[in-house]
Each structure stands twice: as structure tokens, then as C-alpha cells.
Amino acid sequence: MEQSPQDYDALKRFMAIKRHELPPPGFFDQFHARVMDRIADDLEEKRVPWWERGLLLFDSKPVLAGAYALAVAGLFVCGFGFSGILQTETADLRVGDSSMVSVPLLQPVGISAQGFGSPVSPTYPGALAVATGAPGQSRILPEPTPVGPPTFLFAPGDLSTRPVSDRPRVP
Amino acid sequence: MEAAAEKKTETPVSIDPEEERRLVKLAQGGNLSAYDELVTRYQQRIYATVYHMTSNHEDAADIAQETFIKAHQALKSFKGDSSFFTWIYRIAINKTINFLKQRKNKLHMSLNDLDLNAENDPELVGLVSDKTPRRDLNLRELQERLNEALSRLSEVHRLVVTMHDIQGLPHEEIGRVLGCNTGTVRSRLFYARQQLQAFLSDFIK
Numbered sequence: 001m002e003q004s005p006q007d008y009d010a011l012k013r014f015m016a017i018k019r020h021e022l023p024p025p026g027f028f029d030q031f032h033a034r035v036m037d038r039i040a041d042d043l044e045e046k047r048v049p050w051w052e053r054g055l056l057l058f059d060s061k062p063v064l065a066g067a068y069a070l071a072v073a074g075l076f077v078c079g080f081g082f083s084g085i086l087q088t089e090t091a092d093l094r095v096g097d098s099s100m101v102s103v104p105l106l107q108p109v110g111i112s113a114q115g116f117g118s119p120v121s122p123t124y125p126g127a128l129a130v131a132t133g134a135p136g137q138s139r140i141l142p143e144p145t146p147v148g149p150p151t152f153l154f155a156p157g158d159l160s161t162r163p164v165s166d167r168p169r170v171p
Numbered sequence: 172m173e174a175a176a177e178k179k180t181e182t183p184v185s186i187d188p189e190e191e192r193r194l195v196k197l198a199q200g201g202n203l204s205a206y207d208e209l210v211t212r213y214q215q216r217i218y219a220t221v222y223h224m225t226s227n228h229e230d231a232a233d234i235a236q237e238t239f240i241k242a243h244q245a246l247k248s249f250k251g252d253s254s255f256f257t258w259i260y261r262i263a264i265n266k267t268i269n270f271l272k273q274r275k276n277k278l279h280m281s282l283n284d285l286d287l288n289a290e291n292d293p294e295l296v297g298l299v300s301d302k303t304p305r306r307d308l309n310l311r312e313l314q315e316r317l318n319e320a321l322s323r324l325s326e327v328h329r330l331v332v333t334m335h336d337i338q339g340l341p342h343e344e345i346g347r348v349l350g351c352n353t354g355t356v357r358s359r360l361f362y363a364r365q366q367l368q369a370f371l372s373d374f375i376k
Contacts, residue, residue: 008364010368010375011364011367011368011371011375012292012294012336012370013295014313014317014374014375015317015332015336015337016292016294016295017285017289017295017310017313017314017317018223018314018317018337019337020285020286020289020292020295021222021282021283021284021285021286021314022283022284022285022286023218023222023228023232023283024283024284027232028214028215028218031210031214031218031232031236032207032210032211032214034236035210035214035236035239035240036203036206036207037241038209038236039206039240039243040203042240042244051262079230120204128216130310
């Protein structure tokens with residue numbers, strides 16, 4: 001695979017030009033100093049905590065701070081929206097057609113002699129389980145009917161006026 | 172004049188291996204002065220390799236700088252299986268090849284000036300006078316033609332020409348740097364020279 005020296009002689013002569021190419025004077029005097037400066041900067045940067053680096057970045061690039069705030073706000077909005085959807089779905093499952101629910105999402109638990117959290121068999125949706133004391137037994141109470149404000153608060157009652165007594169009140 | 176007449180190649184910087192190991196050990200321990208010493212010793216060779224590959228001074232300066240910074244970051248992982256020079260040379264070459272792949276065919280030459288000795292180099296004097304068919308060209312124009320021809324070679328072929336014919340590295344060292352055997356290095360060199368001769372046929376008798 002070696003070429004004969006005669007074949008290569010002319011090309012070798014040509015290639016000698018490359019060995020005379022030199023960077024601008026003083027380039028190498030500054031080169032290693034620049035490299036070491038950058039390494040020192042990198043090491044200094046690593047010593048600064050990440051959160052402080054982030055703040056410094058925000059200082060130098062306010063656009064990033066705006067973008068970060070926007071992203072956080074977007075996350076909050078998404079979070080609220082998602083939680084709203086979840087709540088709606090849960091409410092639909094509770095009040096909706098019970099036949100649609102094949103598996104109860106939340107299994108009622110009761111307090112029994114076995115301890116808190118013993119599962120009780122749900123008889124019907126919305127049932128409230130109360131432990132009776134006997135192991136594994138719990139009494140199912142019907143869901144309490146909605147209760148309004150006390151009726152006497154809004155009862156007109158006796159609206160007839162009474163004369164104000166002139167006598168001073170006895171403490 | 173006799174010194175100029177000597178065969179001029181960029182022979183590898185002779186660094187005592189023991190001294191190199193000592194400096195590397197100190198640098199691995201966080202001694203920046205020791206690493207500065209290593210940078211000073213190898214900067215010319217690393218820069219020259221990248222420059223001959225890219226034919227662009229600014230790109231070569233950037234890549235050489237990145238090479239030394241990357242090497243410092245990875246210094247802890249250097250186990251000493253090869254010499255530090257071979258190791259850092261590999262980093263430089265990988266960075267250069269990645270750069271060339273990104274640059275693709277958009278060649279933008281920014282050539283360094285020829286030193287003052289070039290005018291007196293007997294090989295070059297002969298090149299621009301009686302040995303060259305194109306006698307009207309001066310050294311600067313020939314330099315541009317040569318760099319254009321080199322840029323037409325593939326990266327691996329340009330690499331072996333740079334390392335062997337310009338920098339004077341032996342085949343074995345090139346094989347160690349490139350991770351291939353000397354047979355592969357020789358065959359690549361043969362092919363690269365053939366290609367160069369074809370590209371420069373107008374200028375070479």
C-alpha cells in the first residue's frame with residue numbers, strides 16, 4: 001500500500017505549505033489563559049447553588065422570568081381545571097344511575113372491633129356504615145334527609161305589638 | 172539556511188511520560204496550574220490538527236478551546252490506559268468530526284498566514300518556480316488550492332493525511348488515536364494521497 005517516494009515527492013513538496021501556516025502572533029500566549037479562565041468560571045458556577053444560578057439567569061434574561069411565571073400560572077390553571085373535571089365526574093358517579101357503576105369507586109368503611117377501615121358491604125349507594133361492635137358486623141343506616149334551617153326562625157309567629165314597660169329593668 | 176533545508180515536519184512534542192503522568196495526577200486532584208501546564212504543552216498540536224481539518228482559524232480556535240475544557244471536565248474518568256496526549260487527541264478529533272458533519276459542505280476558509288520562512292523553504296521555492304506547471308501562482312494561491320483539495324477528502328482520509336504528512340505522527344500513533352490498526356492507517360493514507368494528487372494534478376508535475 002506504500003507509494004514509491006517518486007510518486008509522492010511532488011505532493012510532499014506541496015504539503016510543505018501546510019507546515020508554514022501559523023496563527024496570528026501571540027495567539028498561543030493567550031490561548032491557554034483563555035482556556036483556564038473558562039475552566040475557572042465553570043468551577044465557580046458549580047459552587048453556586050442551583051436556585052441562585054436560576055435567579056442569576058432571571059436577572060440576565062428577564063424574558064426567562066416571564067416565561068417561567070407564565071408556565072407556573074399555566075400549570076395552576078391546568079391543575080384547577082383538572083381538579084374541577086375530577087370533582088364533576090365524581091359527583092356524576094354518586095348521583096347518577098347506579099346501574100352505570102359496575103364497581104364502586106369508594107368502598108364504604110366502618111369502625112368495628114377489627115379496627116378502623118374494615119370494609120363493609122355497601123347495600124346501596126350513599127349508604128352510611130356504622131359499626132355495631134360485633135366483629136365484621138355493621139349496621140347500615142339510610143342516608144339522612146337534607147335538613148333545612150330551623151323553621152321557627154322563619155315562622156311569622158305572633159307579630160302583635162306589646163307596650164313597652166315604663167318600669168326600669170331589674171338587673 | 173541549513174536549518175531551513177532540513178526536512179521540516181511537526182514532530183510530536185517530546186514530553187517525559189513520567190512528567191506527564193505527574194501533571195495529570197495533580198490536575199485530577201484539582202490543581203489548575205498543572206492543567207495549565209498540560210494545556211500549554213499540547214495547545215499547538217491540538218490547534219494545528221483542528222486547523223488543518225477545518226481550514227478555518229476561528230473554528231479551530233473554538234474547537235481546540237472546547238477540547239481542553241471538555242478534557243478537564245472528563246479528567247476524573249481518565250484512567251491512564253493511553254497517554255494523555257492520545258486521549259486528548261481523540262477528544263479533539265471527535266469534536267472536529269462532529270463539527271464538520273454539522274457544517275457539511277459549507278466550507279468557509281479562514282487561512283492562517285504563511286510564516287516568513289516559507290519564502291526561503293527550498294521545497295516551496297522549487298514548487299513555485301520550475302517544478303510547477305502553473306508558475307504564475309504565488310504561494311498564497313497554492314495554499315488556497317491545497318486547502319480546497321484537502322477539504323474535498325472525507326474526514327477520515329483528511330485526518331490521516333493531516334496526522335502523518337503534516338504533523339509527522341507515526342502510523343502506530345495514528346492507529347492508537349483512531350482506534351484502528353496500522354494497516355488501515357496505511358491504506359487510508361494511500362487512498363488519500365491518490366485523491367490529493369488527482370485534485371492537484373494541475374499544479375503537480
